Amino acid sequence: MTDPDRISKRRTGLAAHLLQAGAAESPGDAGIERTLQALGVSTAILSTTTATSAAAGGAKVTGAATAGAGVGASGASVVAGAAGGTAKAMSGALLVKWIGIGVVSGVGLAGAAAVATAPSGAKQVVVTLSAPAPRVVVAAAPAASASAAQPSVVVAVPAPEPAPSVPAPAVRVSVPSSEPAAPEVDDAAPLAAEVSFVDQARSLLAAGQAEQGLSMLQSYERQFPQARLLPEVLFMRLETCERLGRGSEARAAAQRLVDAFPKSPHASRARKLLGQ
Amino acid sequence: MDPQEASFDPSPERVAGLVRKHYAFVWRLLRRLGLREGDADDAAQQVFMTASGRLRLVDPGRERSFLYGVALNVGARARRSLVRRREEPLEGISEREAGEPNAEQALEQRQARQLLDRMLDQMPEDLRAVFVLFELEELSTPEIAELCEIPVGTAASRLRRAREDFEERVARAEARRRFSGGER
Numbered sequence: 289m290t291d292p293d294r295i296s297k298r299r300t301g302l303a304a305h306l307l308q309a310g311a312a313e314s315p316g317d318a319g320i321e322r323t324l325q326a327l328g329v330s331t332a333i334l335s336t337t338t339a340t341s342a343a344a345g346g347a348k349v350t351g352a353a354t355a356g357a358g359v360g361a362s363g364a365s366v367v368a369g370a371a372g373g374t375a376k377a378m379s380g381a382l383l384v385k386w387i388g389i390g391v392v393s394g395v396g397l398a399g400a401a402a403v404a405t406a407p408s409g410a411k412q413v414v415v416t417l418s419a420p421a422p423r424v425v426v427a428a429a430p431a432a433s434a435s436a437a438q439p440s441v442v443v444a445v446p447a448p449e450p451a452p453s454v455p456a457p458a459v460r461v462s463v464p465s466s467e468p469a470a471p472e473v474d475d476a477a478p479l480a481a482e483v484s485f486v487d488q489a490r491s492l493l494a495a496g497q498a499e500q501g502l503s504m505l506q507s508y509e510r511q512f513p514q515a516r517l518l519p520e521v522l523f524m525r526l527e528t529c530e531r532l533g534r535g536s537e538a539r540a541a542a543q544r545l546v547d548a549f550p551k552s553p554h555a556s557r558a559r560k561l562l563g564q
Numbered sequence: 565m566d567p568q569e570a571s572f573d574p575s576p577e578r579v580a581g582l583v584r585k586h587y588a589f590v591w592r593l594l595r596r597l598g599l600r601e602g603d604a605d606d607a608a609q610q611v612f613m614t615a616s617g618r619l620r621l622v623d624p625g626r627e628r629s630f631l632y633g634v635a636l637n638v639g640a641r642a643r644r645s646l647v648r649r650r651e652e653p654l655e656g657i658s659e660r661e662a663g664e665p666n667a668e669q670a671l672e673q674r675q676a677r678q679l680l681d682r683m684l685d686q687m688p689e690d691l692r693a694v695f696v697l698f699e700l701e702e703l704s705t706p707e708i709a710e711l712c713e714i715p716v717g718t719a720a721s722r723l724r725r726a727r728e729d730f731e732e733r734v735a736r737a738e739a740r741r742r743f744s745g746g747e748r
Contacts, residue, residue, distance in 0.1 A: 295727065296699045303734040306683070309676030311700045315591040319605040323583050323612050329576040 482512050486521060493528055502528050519545065523554040526561065574619040582619065582627055583612050589628065589701065590635045596696040597639040598685060607642045611635045632701070632711050636693055643689075683733045687726060694719055695726035 296307035324330035485508065492501035505528070508521045515521070522545040529538035542558035549555055590611050594604040611634045615622075622630045684692055693712060697703045703711070709719035 291698070291705050292723075292727070294699055294702065295731070296702075301734075302738065303731060306676050306680040306734075307699050309673045310596055310680045311592070312673060313592055313595060313677055314588050315601075315605065315608070319591065319608060320583060320587045322605070323587065323609045324580055326609055327579055327583065327612060327616055329580040329583070 479516060482508075482514075482517050485511065486517050486524075489521075490524065493524065498528055498532055502532070519549045519552045519554060522549075523552075523558070526554075526558060530561065574616065579612075579616045579619065582615070582631075586628055586631050587612070590631055593632065593635050593696065593701060594639045594642070596681070596684060596700055597636070597693065598643050598681070599639060603642060607638050608635075610642075611638045614638065629707065629711060632697070632703075636711065640689065683730060686733065687729055691722050691726035691729060694722040695730065698723050699727075 295303050296311060298304035321330060485504070489501045489504040489508075492498075492504065502525065505521050505525050509515050509518070522541045526538050526541040526545065529535075529541060539562060542561045545552065545558040546555050546562065546564070587608060591604050591608045594607045594611075595601070599607055611631060615631055615634050618630075619627075684696070687695065690712075694708055697708045697711065698705070705719045705723060706716050708723070709716040712719065714722075
């Protein structure tokens with residue numbers, strides 16, 4: 289049996305336009321975080337607890353890589369939206385005409401004016417360990433702090449790190465291979481790579497290869513300018529430097545953490561280190 | 565799956581991976597099945613709570629279709645228990661959308677989705693699920709048949725009727741626009 293051509297794939301027409309808009313919708317990150325918290329796995333990937341990771345070794349890396357592949361899937365529909373470029377190519381005026389004649393009753397054009405004045409500074413950063421409390425089921429996860437809408441990354445202290453040699457050959461890049469790469473996760477790859485990268489650094493640290501792990505962490509921001517896992521990375525740097533007796537570096541990481549992510553669950557530890 | 569593996573709870577990594585990878589799909593499906601944004605958040609959470617308990621029974625690689633199945637059930641239940649979508653005025657764009665590069669486009673997309681949802685709201689529920697899975701989630705008819713536990717022929721027939729229904733509504737809207745002189 290052959291499926292018919294999808295209406296949503298047509299290049300023109302209102303029907304296709306509406307369907308493409310539907311396919312392009314994506315949830316906010318807060319919902320994902322809330323669900324992760326409700327399931328008690330919000331820190332499953334980013335946990336700095338390494339007690340079991342040494343023993344779990346390879347399995348942990350694999351698991352995280354799989355998870356990492358999914359991390360960005362939240363952005364998948366954004367990709368779909370971009371793919372449905374024909375929708376965007378259609379003038380908004382088309383829709384305005386429809387709405388204007390009452391196909392959707394009660395919908396006015398006043399909203400268009402609101403757009404001009406809408407706040408545009410609020411950007412979400414994907415990985416924070418905070419999210420609004422779950423609405424449906426609250427399962428532990430007490431540490432909610434910053435609201436999701438709050439701009440949460442303000443890096444106040446740039447850290448001019450000398451470029452350490454990245455132990456690239458030592459890094460085993462785990463590419464999730466259990467599932468075929470769906471086209472919709474393409475855009476998510478950078479975040480998946482970030483998670484994978486950080487997890488590999490964590491594995492090195494857990495295996496006692498502190499210098500190598502630290503070197504990776506120090507190169508993180510250069511490799512991933514968006515640095516969506518920065519709070520985690522800073523905290524790991526803080527911990528590792530402290531353990532290695534590199535007090536000034538530990539304090540520098542702590543200061544950045546406190547300045548940039550004051551409500552992060554890790555900030556209190558950082559404040560203690562700074563004697564605040 | 566290794567039967568031994570099945571006797572253990574899924575690892576937190578697998579559960580977290582499941583959520584991160586599939587949340588957007590599940591949420592969007594719930595939205596197109598008629599839930600409002602906040603309700604879709606809650607329902608999506610329910611889907612993953614339900615799914616995580618049974619995850620050990622799901623073969624790797626089959627998670628997505630498993631989740632769709634759970635989402636169809638949760639979505640149908642949620643829809644029944646919630647007040648049906650009202651003709652609500654267009655809300656302003658969210659902060660998230662406002663942060664997007666083209667906020668005006670975001671607004672236009674939102675309006676298009678509202679119009680789409682109103683058309684879907686008028687579609688019988690069994691047709692709607694098949695239509696959404698085919699047109700928006702791009703599942704094939706056999707996949708839809710398996711998910712909805714109906715024969716392939718039935719899925720194909722529902723799809724055909726759903727598409728006719730949808731296109732007819734769009735055509736009617738177009739006719740109204742012409743009649744009211746909206747066309748330039």
